Amino acid sequence: MKKLEHRAIICLLIAAVLVIGVGIFVFRFVTQGADWATYAYNSHIFANGELISGSLYDVNGTLLVGNKDGKAAWLKDAAARRAVAHAVGDSKGNVATGALSAYQDKMIGYNIVTGTYSVTGKGKDITLTVNKDISRTAYNALAGRKGCVGVYNYKTGEILCMVSTPSFDPKNPPSAAKAASGTFVNKFLRGTMTPGSIFKLVTSAAVIENYDNYQNWSYTCTGSRTIGGQKVTCTQAHGRENFSQALANSCNCAFSVLTQKVGASVMKDYVKKTGLTEAYDIDGITNARGTFKFPAYEPLSLAWAGIGQWKDQLNPCSMLVYLSAIARDGHGVEPRFIHSSGSEGKTTDQMIDASTASTLRRMMRNNVTSNYGQANYPGLEIYAKSGTAEVGTANPTAWFCGFIRNEGYPYAFIVCVENGGYGSTVAGPVANTVMQKVVNTESARTQ
Template sequence: MEQKDKLDKSRVIFLVIGLSIIFLALILRIYYLQFIRGEELLSGALKQRGRQVLTSPMRGTIYDRKKRPLTNYEKVPTLLVPKKELLADKELFDMVKEGTSLTHREFTSRLNSNEGLLTLPMDEDFTLEGDRKNIFLIDIVNRYSKDNLLSHVIGYINKSDNRGESGIEKVFDEFLNIQGLDSFIVEYDKSRQIILGGSYLVNHANEPNNPSGVQLTIDKEIQELVEEIMDRRGHKGSVIVAEVETGDILAMVSRPNFDQDRIEDQLKDENMALFNRAIQVTYPPGSIFKIVVLLTALEEEPAAIKEEYYCKGFEEINGIITKCNGYHGNISLEEGFAESCNSVFIQLTKELGPKKVIRMARKLGLEERVNIGLLGEKPGNLPKDNELLGAAVGNVALGQGKIEVTPLQITRLMMTVVNKGIYKPLAIIRGITNQEGQLLKEYNREDEGRIISEEASLEILKMLRQVVLSGTGKNMDLEDLGGAGGKTGSAEGVLRGQEVIHGWFSGYFPHNKPKYVITVAIEDAESGSETAAPIFEEIAKAIVEIDY
């Protein structure tokens, strides 16, 4: 009897264990089907009985410094219409053709596709007239704005696999490439007719605290106004706006712009629209490099500075004549800097020796990448060894020849001077966020550090102020803003095989308590004072209007 009880107990235990294993297997199977393969199975089912149209991008949002979205915020009215019904109804066809935002070629291409249900972007004021039960007008959220705001920083994706191809999209692809966003389902019956009442929205909520977004230091409002100014003026080049106190980059604009949704159109563009000219193109800095010459003298050899120089309108070095922008006669160093006198700085560079000047340029970071987290940044180029001999002294004095820098490097130089000799790391990435824009992890920055003495910086700031008051930047009217300081530059360069002049202006405002540094670099310009400086002035005035 006792043995039989033990046998019954064993059977019960085995039965419970067996049922538990079966139950656990069912739970695991359900979990696998729902959470692991859910999206795949839904997609497969829809292929059999309907169509899924994503109403929001399958990418996390990129935010500005104030948590304003820079992606995923523009809604486009979109018409879902069966192609057969569209082609069979002339009134409907004419209404849709008139109301779509597609070009004639794009509209025709959609009609010739194999899609039974067409997805057509419409004009903002489009309304669907009449009783159209099988046709749907829904809002689809675009990944990018119609103006392609901040395109060179944000980058773009490969639509075939939803992967980031450039910019922030590529750098943070593992966080931004999220799955299961909102979609609109259109169901069909067995004869492929749309089922009335069988269409509905599906909302997929991601875990709210999962990292799925990126916050930048960009100020959307400042970025918009700088882009508007550059577009209106029609120049090729770039602009960087940085905050003096923090090192945050508030705007980074490169022109020409490109369409983030039509990358294939840009691949053979000779204007290099896909290049971020703020970080991926180097230029000779021209007279902005005179800041480096001055710092070399102030920091390393103050005795080389004369009380007065003499400009005869040109300088001759080893038989090579370099002209000045005028005949200045007797002129002080401060006046020579304000007037951008080539003779003064060639004479000073001869006294210092070009090797010392280049050593200072390296100390200021003009040969290395700034490393703000964007891909493709180019380092600067500085002459070495034999490239510093003979007539090369003229190129070193004037920021020409083998000397090439990015606008971002010039911004760092100006920031160091304005911060009284302290290197304050520039940044464009604030960190990783959740889907609500809450910051989860800050992006690492380099440490601050003194590069040049406060005394030398203050002396440079005085001279930068004189450029705007009485020198090559005197046509700017910024005194109502608290004044400004800066340096123009006009550099000879080669663009697509043609010799051109690149125009620079890098400066700060207000003068007494600098808040912003702005660098403007314009390709194929008349000069820095005639092309770049007016852009600096307009941007500064526009920023003040929204900042105060």
């Protein structure tokens, strides 16, 4: 009798193991089936390691990469291929955020019922939001310098441009050993960099909403300010300036005072509130989270953090969403990478008050008219903030970000030129070149 009991227990254990095993298999089949079926040696969807099922198009219907007579066909313009390399990706999967990697199962048309079988035998075509002509303009404007350029529609959320350099030809990608550092990194989506003074747009929002006397506040900048025996420095002595003038002059000394007035706790709240420490789901691709520290017990470090230095690390895509909140009365728009004709974008939670957004717009417009020079952006009603980020002993990194409010052109932009020099001088002209192309391209498209 005991032998029968033992055998029964053993049978039950075996049955339990079988059920668990089947359960694990089913779970993995549902969650990982696409990876199994889209293995590179599956010859009816790959040829010589390149995907030949489905195609990727830019927003205007130009083929970026796809299937032609059983072979992978790439965009013919080599400069344009390099410009969109980080958006499209390559056959070897070097760019994890590239569409070829992120949307491979969609292009093949995989599902758990039919697997990779396609009735047409051609897979699925996907239209991305990027514009290859605008991307090429941005790539050329960077002129071989390291950095990134991002542009998106702050009504629909569609990303028109996500250019990152150094780049490569996705048709003939270099080996990892031969590629320059950062070649395969989409800096717009996955990079985090010291923001410098463009971060003052976040500090400004915190000041407007938490410092009651900011409208009557003023400060006399002598070129430096001593905190705990060490100095916060400016590029020059700005003299007497109010809040708006301090932003236009990008006065470090003034913003060190303002950061201390609002305090570390408020600054921590605002990098979260404005989405800079969050990651967005961009049609299945996530961007990097920014990281910031505001030490209440270290006044000098807190001051530098509010200026956009110390340990601040900002992701350009997240900053673009915050810029959209300034343009849209406090609600940002989540970015998108797959084109959907005529649809409005998904709005974020309210990042800042509508009145705060209005005040920041006035200040950003004043930055242009009083400091950067409207003549440098002909025909564009541009609202902007420059930044010059100190990065150790190397040349500073130049930033320029903002948006335009020309009728019918709701576009926000961000430009980063690594080790390039001063923000408005170096990154500003890149922004102008790109945004002129954006307006001209969209104007021609809608006529």
